[in-house]
Amino acid sequence: MDIVWHDHKITKEVRQEQHGHKSCVIWFTGLSGSGKSSVASELERALVQQFNAKTYLLDGDNVRHGLCKDLGFTADDRVENIRRVGEISKLFVDAGLITLSAFISPFRTERRLARELLEDGEFIEVFVDTPLSECEKRDPKGLYQKAREGKIKNFTGIDSKYETPENPEIHLENGKQTIQESVEQIITYLKKHNYLASL
Numbered sequence: 001m002d003i004v005w006h007d008h009k010i011t012k013e014v015r016q017e018q019h020g021h022k023s024c025v026i027w028f029t030g031l032s033g034s035g036k037s038s039v040a041s042e043l044e045r046a047l048v049q050q051f052n053a054k055t056y057l058l059d060g061d062n063v064r065h066g067l068c069k070d071l072g073f074t075a076d077d078r079v080e081n082i083r084r085v086g087e088i089s090k091l092f093v094d095a096g097l098i099t100l101s102a103f104i105s106p107f108r109t110e111r112r113l114a115r116e117l118l119e120d121g122e123f124i125e126v127f128v129d130t131p132l133s134e135c136e137k138r139d140p141k142g143l144y145q146k147a148r149e150g151k152i153k154n155f156t157g158i159d160s161k162y163e164t165p166e167n168p169e170i171h172l173e174n175g176k177q178t179i180q181e182s183v184e185q186i187i188t189y190l191k192k193h194n195y196l197a198s199l
């Protein structure tokens with residue numbers, strides 16, 4: 001390939017020092033309706049307001065309006081969606097940000113590939129573990145009902161698989177606890193592992 005990588009003078013370490021904290025990706029995975037967006041956006045608010053952290057939230061619904069608007073929900077398209085999101089997350093980590101990525105990301109292989117793009121400790125997998133029955137009961141967008149009626153094909157949990165994380169850094173039982181409790185659980189992890197040490 002006739003493309004040469006350029007090393008820049010302002011490195012990730014310089015940016016982290018400027019921001020006063022390490023950068024990482026907090027990767028939320030779980031069924032549609034499990035609470036990924038709600039927990040991620042409340043966590044982001046807490047990180048900014050309480051800790052003055054520099055953050056960015058990438059969300060499936062939003063990214064699919066732009067960067068990934070050419071992609072649908074076949075297995076191949078989801079693989080490509082998560083590949084792109086993994087690369088974008090890496091760029092945001094390089095920019096020194098605490099990056100929150102909230103995507104169903106149903107396949108173990110793609111989550112592992114996203115992790116492998118980063119250095120040790122930079123990828124924090126958060127399994128938003130809400131039972132399908134609860135997600136279906138919530139059904140805020142009416143998508144489960146449409147999937148059950150056969151109006152949407154390849155719907156995760158109905159006719160497209162979700163592979164449960166085997167060893168996530170954080171396991172949220174978000175069907176049994178409040179959004180705020182889930183946020184607290186993540187902040188406790190971040191403090192314990194020194195992600196917020198200098199804040």
Ligand SMILES: Nc1ncnc2c1ncn2[C@@H]1O[C@H](COP(=O)(O)OS(=O)(=O)O)[C@@H](OP(=O)(O)O)[C@H]1O
Nearest residue numbers: 032033060073078081103104105106153154155156
């Ligand atoms: N077939 C099908 N299956 C699952 N989800 C569907 C589907 N069609 C549309 N939607 C809506 O798209 C959102 C999920 O997009 P993601 O980019 O997170 O999906 S994936 O990671 O590529 O699997 C998802 O958002 P969340 O409910 O926030 O997860 C849905 O609103």
Ligand SMILES: Nc1ncnc2c1ncn2[C@@H]1O[C@H](COP(=O)(O)OP(=O)(O)O)[C@@H](O)[C@H]1O
Nearest residue numbers: 032033034035036037038138140174177178179
């Ligand atoms: N811990 C919780 N307890 C009760 N309702 C929740 C909880 N977390 C999320 N919800 C609700 O569930 C629905 C789906 O949440 P959302 O964050 O949009 O999920 P996702 O991004 O995974 O699709 C929303 O109506 C949200 O208010």
